[in-house]
Amino acid sequence: PPGFGKTSIAVAINHRLLKQRQCLVCFVSFRGVHSIKQAINRIKIALKKSICREKQHDQMALRQLVQSLPRPTLIVLDNAEDILSPDSKSQDSSFDSIVKDIITSNKAIKLLITSRVRYQPLDLTVTDNEVGGLHEESARSLLIQLCGKMSKANATQIVRLCGFVPLAVCIAAGIIRYERINPTTLIQAFRRDGLVTMETSSPRLPPEQRIMTLIKTAIQRLSPKLQEAFWAFSLFTSPFTAEDGAAVVGAQNVFQVQRELASQLHARCLLEVDPVHGRFSMQPLLSQFGREYSNSSPKVRNSLQARFSWHFLHLLSDNLKQSHNGPEAHLSFVNFTNFEWFHLCDAFRLSECLDSSQLRNLRSMSII
Numbered sequence: 100p101p102g103f104g105k106t107s108i109a110v111a112i113n114h115r116l117l118k119q120r121q122c123l124v125c126f127v128s129f130r131g132v133h134s135i136k137q138a139i140n141r142i143k144i145a146l147k148k149s150i151c152r153e154k155q156h157d158q159m160a161l162r163q164l165v166q167s168l169p170r171p172t173l174i175v176l177d178n179a180e181d182i183l184s185p186d187s188k189s190q191d192s193s194f195d196s197i198v199k200d201i202i203t204s205n206k207a208i209k210l211l212i213t214s215r216v217r218y219q220p221l222d223l224t225v226t227d228n229e230v231g232g233l234h235e236e237s238a239r240s241l242l243i244q245l246c247g248k249m250s251k252a253n254a255t256q257i258v259r260l261c262g263f264v265p266l267a268v269c270i271a272a273g274i275i276r277y278e279r280i281n282p283t284t285l286i287q288a289f290r291r292d293g294l295v296t297m298e299t300s301s302p303r304l305p306p307e308q309r310i311m312t313l314i315k316t317a318i319q320r321l322s323p324k325l326q327e328a329f330w331a332f333s334l335f336t337s338p339f340t341a342e343d344g345a346a347v348v349g350a351q352n353v354f355q356v357q358r359e360l361a362s363q364l365h366a367r368c369l370l371e372v373d374p375v376h377g378r379f380s381m382q383p384l385l386s387q388f389g390r391e392y393s394n395s396s397p398k399v400r401n402s403l404q405a406r407f408s409w410h411f412l413h414l415l416s417d418n419l420k421q422s423h424n425g426p427e428a429h430l431s432f433v434n435f436t437n438f439e440w441f442h443l444c445d446a447f448r449l450s451e452c453l454d455s456s457q458l459r460n461l462r463s464m465s466i467i
Contacts, residue, residue: 104265105213105230106382109175112211122171122209129179130336130383135193138182140440142174142197161197162204171207178383180215195220232263241265245272245368253282260289262309266382270317273368278320288316314388317367328360329369331403333389334449337441338378346410347403404449411439411446 113124127145132138139161146164182194198220201208212218217227233241238258243249245268261267275285318326331347332339341353341361350356361379364370371380381389393400414435422432436443 105215106177107265108230109177109211109213112173113175116173122173122207123168125172125174126177127175128177128337129182130177130386132179132182134182135197137441137444138194138197142176144438144440162200165201165204165208168205168208171209172205173209173211174201176210176212178214179212179218183214183216183218195223199223233258233265233268235259235263238263238265238268242268242272245269246276249275249282253286256286257282257289260286261313264310266384267310267313269368270313273366274317274320277363277366289313310384311388314385315392317369318388318392321367325360325363327399327403328356329364330389330393330399331407332361332364332370332379332381333386333393334403334407334445335379335381335442336386336445338373338376338380339442340378343410343442344379347406349402349406408446408449411442412450414439415443415446 109126113126116122116124125142125145127142129138129141132141143161143164146168179194198210198212199222201210202223218225232238235255235258238261239251239254242254242258257271258268261271271285271289274280275282318329321329328344328348332344334347335343341356344350344356344361345353348356348360350360361370361372365372365379369381369385371382372378373380393403418432418435422429
Protein backbone atom coordinates (compact mmCIF):
# COMPACT_ATOMS: atom_id res chain seq x y z
CA PRO A 100 0.00 0.00 0.00
CA PRO A 101 1.07 3.65 -0.40
CA GLY A 102 2.58 5.66 2.40
CA PHE A 103 4.51 2.82 4.03
CA GLY A 104 7.92 4.22 3.11
CA LYS A 105 9.02 2.19 0.09
CA THR A 106 10.70 5.21 -1.51
CA SER A 107 12.22 6.28 1.82
CA ILE A 108 13.82 2.85 2.19
CA ALA A 109 15.15 2.98 -1.39
CA VAL A 110 16.58 6.48 -0.80
CA ALA A 111 18.20 5.34 2.47
CA ILE A 112 19.86 2.42 0.67
CA ASN A 113 20.97 4.85 -2.03
CA HIS A 114 22.60 7.20 0.50
CA ARG A 115 24.25 4.39 2.47
CA LEU A 116 25.84 2.84 -0.62
CA LEU A 117 27.05 6.22 -1.84
CA LYS A 118 28.53 6.98 1.58
CA GLN A 119 30.30 3.61 1.71
CA ARG A 120 31.42 4.02 -1.92
CA GLN A 121 30.66 0.38 -2.59
CA CYS A 122 29.13 1.04 -5.99
CA LEU A 123 27.53 3.58 -8.27
CA VAL A 124 23.84 4.24 -7.66
CA CYS A 125 21.34 5.33 -10.31
CA PHE A 126 17.98 6.39 -8.83
CA VAL A 127 15.10 6.40 -11.33
CA SER A 128 11.65 7.63 -10.37
CA PHE A 129 8.83 6.05 -12.37
CA ARG A 130 6.21 8.46 -11.05
CA GLY A 131 3.77 9.16 -13.89
CA VAL A 132 5.36 6.57 -16.19
CA HIS A 133 2.78 4.45 -18.01
CA SER A 134 4.60 3.17 -21.10
CA ILE A 135 7.77 1.26 -21.91
CA LYS A 136 9.10 4.13 -24.03
CA GLN A 137 8.71 6.54 -21.11
CA ALA A 138 10.41 4.03 -18.80
CA ILE A 139 13.41 3.61 -21.11
CA ASN A 140 13.80 7.37 -21.59
CA ARG A 141 13.63 8.02 -17.86
CA ILE A 142 16.31 5.41 -17.15
CA LYS A 143 18.54 6.91 -19.84
CA ILE A 144 18.06 10.43 -18.47
CA ALA A 145 18.85 9.23 -14.96
CA LEU A 146 22.05 7.69 -16.30
CA LYS A 147 22.95 11.24 -17.35
CA LYS A 148 23.15 10.35 -21.00
CA SER A 149 21.47 12.36 -23.76
CA ILE A 150 19.02 10.54 -25.98
CA CYS A 151 20.99 8.55 -28.56
CA ARG A 152 21.00 9.95 -32.07
CA GLU A 153 21.68 6.59 -33.71
CA LYS A 154 18.79 5.00 -35.56
CA GLN A 155 18.37 2.25 -33.00
CA HIS A 156 15.47 0.93 -31.01
CA ASP A 157 15.36 2.67 -27.63
CA GLN A 158 15.86 -0.61 -25.78
CA MET A 159 19.02 -1.39 -27.74
CA ALA A 160 20.40 2.06 -26.90
CA LEU A 161 19.61 1.48 -23.25
CA ARG A 162 21.41 -1.88 -23.37
CA GLN A 163 24.54 -0.15 -24.69
CA LEU A 164 24.39 2.45 -21.91
CA VAL A 165 24.17 -0.26 -19.28
CA GLN A 166 27.09 -2.15 -20.84
CA SER A 167 29.21 1.02 -20.65
CA LEU A 168 28.83 1.43 -16.87
CA PRO A 169 32.39 1.19 -15.50
CA ARG A 170 31.85 -0.52 -12.13
CA PRO A 171 29.24 -2.25 -9.96
CA THR A 172 26.02 -0.26 -10.05
CA LEU A 173 22.68 -0.36 -8.29
CA ILE A 174 19.78 0.90 -10.42
CA VAL A 175 16.72 1.83 -8.36
CA LEU A 176 13.41 1.82 -10.26
CA ASP A 177 11.09 3.59 -7.83
CA ASN A 178 7.26 3.72 -7.95
CA ALA A 179 6.88 1.21 -10.77
CA GLU A 180 3.20 0.48 -10.02
CA ASP A 181 1.81 2.56 -12.91
CA ILE A 182 3.76 0.68 -15.55
CA LEU A 183 2.85 -2.65 -13.90
CA SER A 184 -0.86 -1.91 -13.45
CA PRO A 185 -3.39 -3.84 -15.61
CA ASP A 186 -4.56 -0.66 -17.39
CA SER A 187 -1.01 0.47 -18.25
CA LYS A 188 -0.15 1.10 -21.90
CA SER A 189 2.65 -1.43 -21.61
CA GLN A 190 2.63 -5.17 -21.18
CA ASP A 191 4.28 -6.90 -18.23
CA SER A 192 6.34 -8.98 -20.66
CA SER A 193 7.79 -5.77 -22.16
CA PHE A 194 8.87 -4.54 -18.74
CA ASP A 195 10.31 -8.00 -18.09
CA SER A 196 12.33 -7.57 -21.27
CA ILE A 197 13.82 -4.27 -20.03
CA VAL A 198 14.67 -5.79 -16.64
CA LYS A 199 16.24 -8.84 -18.26
CA ASP A 200 18.23 -6.69 -20.70
CA ILE A 201 19.65 -4.56 -17.90
CA ILE A 202 20.68 -7.56 -15.79
CA THR A 203 22.13 -9.64 -18.62
CA SER A 204 23.93 -6.73 -20.31
CA ASN A 205 26.16 -6.14 -17.30
CA LYS A 206 26.73 -8.75 -14.59
CA ALA A 207 27.78 -6.00 -12.16
CA ILE A 208 24.29 -4.47 -12.24
CA LYS A 209 21.80 -4.94 -9.41
CA LEU A 210 18.17 -3.79 -9.61
CA LEU A 211 15.96 -2.55 -6.78
CA ILE A 212 12.31 -2.08 -7.80
CA THR A 213 9.68 -0.52 -5.54
CA SER A 214 5.99 -0.80 -6.37
CA ARG A 215 2.57 -0.84 -4.75
CA VAL A 216 1.76 -3.95 -6.79
CA ARG A 217 3.67 -7.21 -6.64
CA TYR A 218 6.10 -7.74 -9.51
CA GLN A 219 6.47 -11.35 -10.67
CA PRO A 220 8.77 -11.39 -13.72
CA LEU A 221 8.99 -14.28 -16.12
CA ASP A 222 12.19 -16.38 -16.12
CA LEU A 223 13.83 -14.15 -13.50
CA THR A 224 14.59 -14.84 -9.86
CA VAL A 225 13.74 -12.00 -7.49
CA THR A 226 13.87 -11.43 -3.74
CA ASP A 227 10.43 -10.19 -2.72
CA ASN A 228 10.23 -8.01 0.40
CA GLU A 229 6.91 -6.56 1.53
CA VAL A 230 7.08 -3.25 3.42
CA GLY A 231 4.63 -3.17 6.32
CA GLY A 232 3.64 -0.66 8.96
CA LEU A 233 5.94 0.42 11.75
CA HIS A 234 6.03 -1.28 15.12
CA GLU A 235 4.15 0.72 17.72
CA GLU A 236 7.30 1.81 19.52
CA SER A 237 8.98 2.90 16.27
CA ALA A 238 5.85 4.82 15.22
CA ARG A 239 5.77 6.62 18.57
CA SER A 240 9.47 7.48 18.25
CA LEU A 241 8.89 8.92 14.76
CA LEU A 242 5.95 11.02 15.98
CA ILE A 243 7.85 12.42 18.97
CA GLN A 244 10.97 13.04 16.88
CA LEU A 245 8.93 15.16 14.44
CA CYS A 246 6.73 17.15 16.82
CA GLY A 247 8.37 17.08 20.24
CA LYS A 248 7.47 15.70 23.64
CA MET A 249 4.03 14.32 24.48
CA SER A 250 2.61 11.74 26.80
CA LYS A 251 3.05 8.10 25.88
CA ALA A 252 -0.75 7.63 26.03
CA ASN A 253 -1.42 10.42 23.51
CA ALA A 254 1.41 9.28 21.22
CA THR A 255 0.07 5.72 21.30
CA GLN A 256 -3.46 6.83 20.43
CA ILE A 257 -2.27 8.98 17.52
CA VAL A 258 -0.06 6.32 15.92
CA ARG A 259 -2.88 3.78 16.29
CA LEU A 260 -5.29 6.17 14.61
CA CYS A 261 -2.66 6.51 11.86
CA GLY A 262 -2.53 2.73 11.46
CA PHE A 263 1.26 2.79 12.11
CA VAL A 264 1.70 4.06 8.52
CA PRO A 265 4.79 6.34 8.29
CA LEU A 266 3.20 8.89 5.92
CA ALA A 267 0.13 9.18 8.15
CA VAL A 268 2.29 9.62 11.27
CA CYS A 269 4.32 12.37 9.52
CA ILE A 270 1.17 14.26 8.49
CA ALA A 271 -0.25 14.02 12.02
CA ALA A 272 3.06 15.32 13.39
CA GLY A 273 2.98 18.18 10.87
CA ILE A 274 -0.45 19.28 12.10
CA ILE A 275 0.65 19.23 15.75
CA ARG A 276 3.97 20.96 15.07
CA TYR A 277 2.73 23.69 12.75
CA GLU A 278 -0.61 24.48 14.39
CA ARG A 279 0.82 23.99 17.88
CA ILE A 280 -2.33 22.23 19.00
CA ASN A 281 -2.77 19.90 21.91
CA PRO A 282 -2.45 16.23 20.85
CA THR A 283 -5.76 15.51 22.64
CA THR A 284 -7.51 18.04 20.36
CA LEU A 285 -6.08 16.31 17.29
CA ILE A 286 -7.21 12.89 18.56
CA GLN A 287 -10.75 14.23 18.92
CA ALA A 288 -10.61 15.68 15.38
CA PHE A 289 -9.40 12.36 13.97
CA ARG A 290 -12.28 10.55 15.64
CA ARG A 291 -14.79 13.02 14.19
CA ASP A 292 -13.31 12.42 10.75
CA GLY A 293 -13.74 8.65 10.94
CA LEU A 294 -10.36 7.44 12.17
CA VAL A 295 -11.78 5.13 14.82
CA THR A 296 -9.56 4.04 17.72
CA MET A 297 -8.13 0.58 17.31
CA GLU A 298 -8.75 -1.93 20.06
CA THR A 299 -6.51 -4.53 18.41
CA SER A 300 -3.19 -4.44 16.59
CA SER A 301 -4.88 -4.37 13.17
CA PRO A 302 -6.58 -1.24 11.75
CA ARG A 303 -10.32 -1.47 11.19
CA LEU A 304 -9.96 0.82 8.20
CA PRO A 305 -7.92 -0.37 5.18
CA PRO A 306 -4.51 1.43 5.17
CA GLU A 307 -5.16 3.46 1.99
CA GLN A 308 -8.60 4.59 3.18
CA ARG A 309 -7.13 5.51 6.56
CA ILE A 310 -4.37 7.62 4.95
CA MET A 311 -6.82 9.31 2.56
CA THR A 312 -9.07 10.23 5.48
CA LEU A 313 -6.12 11.73 7.32
CA ILE A 314 -4.90 13.62 4.24
CA LYS A 315 -8.39 15.07 3.78
CA THR A 316 -8.36 16.22 7.39
CA ALA A 317 -4.95 17.87 6.91
CA ILE A 318 -5.98 19.67 3.68
CA GLN A 319 -9.23 20.95 5.16
CA ARG A 320 -7.20 22.58 7.94
CA LEU A 321 -5.20 24.62 5.39
CA SER A 322 -6.03 28.21 4.49
CA PRO A 323 -7.66 28.71 1.04
CA LYS A 324 -4.35 30.07 -0.27
CA LEU A 325 -2.42 27.01 0.89
CA GLN A 326 -5.11 24.67 -0.44
CA GLU A 327 -4.74 26.20 -3.90
CA ALA A 328 -0.95 25.90 -3.67
CA PHE A 329 -1.33 22.24 -2.68
CA TRP A 330 -3.59 21.63 -5.67
CA ALA A 331 -1.13 23.43 -7.96
CA PHE A 332 1.90 21.48 -6.76
CA SER A 333 -0.01 18.19 -7.11
CA LEU A 334 0.03 18.68 -10.90
CA PHE A 335 3.79 18.05 -11.00
CA THR A 336 4.72 14.41 -11.58
CA SER A 337 8.45 15.19 -11.23
CA PRO A 338 10.48 17.51 -8.98
CA PHE A 339 9.94 21.18 -9.78
CA THR A 340 11.65 24.51 -9.07
CA ALA A 341 10.33 27.51 -7.15
CA GLU A 342 10.02 29.32 -10.51
CA ASP A 343 7.82 26.52 -11.86
CA GLY A 344 5.68 26.57 -8.71
CA ALA A 345 5.30 30.35 -8.83
CA ALA A 346 4.15 30.23 -12.46
CA VAL A 347 1.47 27.61 -11.77
CA VAL A 348 0.24 29.17 -8.51
CA GLY A 349 0.26 32.63 -10.07
CA ALA A 350 2.57 34.03 -7.37
CA GLN A 351 4.27 37.37 -7.90
CA ASN A 352 7.76 36.02 -7.24
CA VAL A 353 9.63 32.87 -6.26
CA PHE A 354 10.24 34.13 -2.72
CA GLN A 355 6.50 33.98 -2.06
CA VAL A 356 6.54 30.33 -3.07
CA GLN A 357 9.63 29.49 -1.04
CA ARG A 358 8.82 31.40 2.14
CA GLU A 359 5.04 31.46 2.29
CA LEU A 360 3.72 28.43 0.41
CA ALA A 361 6.33 25.68 0.04
CA SER A 362 7.80 26.23 3.51
CA GLN A 363 4.38 25.96 5.19
CA LEU A 364 3.41 22.84 3.24
CA HIS A 365 6.82 21.34 4.02
CA ALA A 366 6.35 22.09 7.74
CA ARG A 367 3.09 20.13 7.57
CA CYS A 368 4.86 17.21 5.81
CA LEU A 369 2.76 17.79 2.68
CA LEU A 370 5.69 18.75 0.44
CA GLU A 371 9.26 17.46 0.16
CA VAL A 372 12.27 19.75 -0.35
CA ASP A 373 15.59 18.85 -1.94
CA PRO A 374 18.00 21.53 -0.63
CA VAL A 375 20.88 20.26 -2.80
CA HIS A 376 19.13 20.72 -6.16
CA GLY A 377 16.67 23.40 -5.02
CA ARG A 378 13.62 21.43 -6.11
CA PHE A 379 10.33 20.43 -4.55
CA SER A 380 8.29 17.25 -4.91
CA MET A 381 5.12 15.72 -3.54
CA GLN A 382 4.60 12.16 -2.33
CA PRO A 383 2.62 10.26 -5.04
CA LEU A 384 -0.39 9.58 -2.83
CA LEU A 385 -0.58 13.26 -1.86
CA SER A 386 -0.38 14.22 -5.55
CA GLN A 387 -3.16 11.77 -6.37
CA PHE A 388 -5.35 13.17 -3.61
CA GLY A 389 -4.62 16.77 -4.67
CA ARG A 390 -5.64 16.13 -8.27
CA GLU A 391 -8.81 14.29 -7.23
CA TYR A 392 -9.72 16.86 -4.57
CA SER A 393 -9.28 19.78 -6.99
CA ASN A 394 -12.00 18.25 -9.18
CA SER A 395 -14.49 19.60 -6.65
CA SER A 396 -13.60 23.09 -7.89
CA PRO A 397 -13.45 22.88 -11.73
CA LYS A 398 -12.81 26.62 -12.15
CA VAL A 399 -9.70 26.56 -9.94
CA ARG A 400 -8.54 23.25 -11.44
CA ASN A 401 -8.81 24.50 -15.03
CA SER A 402 -6.99 27.73 -14.14
CA LEU A 403 -4.09 25.84 -12.55
CA GLN A 404 -3.86 23.36 -15.43
CA ALA A 405 -3.83 26.21 -17.97
CA ARG A 406 -1.00 27.97 -16.10
CA PHE A 407 0.93 24.70 -15.93
CA SER A 408 0.57 24.10 -19.68
CA TRP A 409 1.37 27.67 -20.64
CA HIS A 410 4.48 27.84 -18.43
CA PHE A 411 6.21 24.72 -19.71
CA LEU A 412 5.21 25.14 -23.35
CA HIS A 413 6.44 28.74 -23.19
CA LEU A 414 9.76 27.53 -21.70
CA LEU A 415 9.99 25.03 -24.55
CA SER A 416 9.44 27.82 -27.07
CA ASP A 417 12.19 29.97 -25.52
CA ASN A 418 14.63 27.08 -25.49
CA LEU A 419 13.82 26.17 -29.10
CA LYS A 420 14.61 29.72 -30.21
CA GLN A 421 17.86 29.84 -28.24
CA SER A 422 19.02 26.41 -29.46
CA HIS A 423 19.77 27.89 -32.90
CA ASN A 424 22.46 30.18 -31.45
CA GLY A 425 25.38 27.75 -31.56
CA PRO A 426 26.54 24.44 -30.03
CA GLU A 427 26.45 25.62 -26.42
CA ALA A 428 22.87 26.83 -26.77
CA HIS A 429 21.91 23.55 -28.43
CA LEU A 430 23.48 21.56 -25.58
CA SER A 431 21.54 23.74 -23.12
CA PHE A 432 18.33 22.89 -25.00
CA VAL A 433 19.13 19.14 -24.88
CA ASN A 434 19.72 19.37 -21.13
CA PHE A 435 16.48 21.30 -20.68
CA THR A 436 14.38 18.78 -22.57
CA ASN A 437 16.01 15.84 -20.79
CA PHE A 438 15.38 17.34 -17.36
CA GLU A 439 11.91 18.74 -18.06
CA TRP A 440 10.71 16.04 -20.45
CA PHE A 441 8.02 14.70 -18.15
CA HIS A 442 6.73 18.16 -17.29
CA LEU A 443 6.54 18.89 -21.02
CA CYS A 444 4.56 15.69 -21.58
CA ASP A 445 2.15 16.78 -18.85
CA ALA A 446 1.92 20.24 -20.42
CA PHE A 447 0.93 18.81 -23.80
CA ARG A 448 -1.59 16.56 -22.07
CA LEU A 449 -3.12 19.53 -20.26
CA SER A 450 -2.90 21.95 -23.22
CA GLU A 451 -6.63 21.51 -23.85
CA CYS A 452 -7.11 23.75 -20.79
CA LEU A 453 -5.61 26.74 -22.64
CA ASP A 454 -7.96 29.31 -24.12
CA SER A 455 -8.11 29.97 -27.86
CA SER A 456 -5.78 33.01 -27.83
CA GLN A 457 -3.11 31.11 -25.89
CA LEU A 458 -3.39 28.19 -28.30
CA ARG A 459 -2.97 30.54 -31.27
CA ASN A 460 0.16 32.02 -29.69
CA LEU A 461 1.66 28.58 -29.15
CA ARG A 462 0.81 27.47 -32.70
CA SER A 463 2.46 30.60 -34.07
CA MET A 464 5.62 29.60 -32.20
CA SER A 465 5.40 26.10 -33.78
CA ILE A 466 4.96 24.48 -30.38
CA ILE A 467 1.65 22.67 -30.92
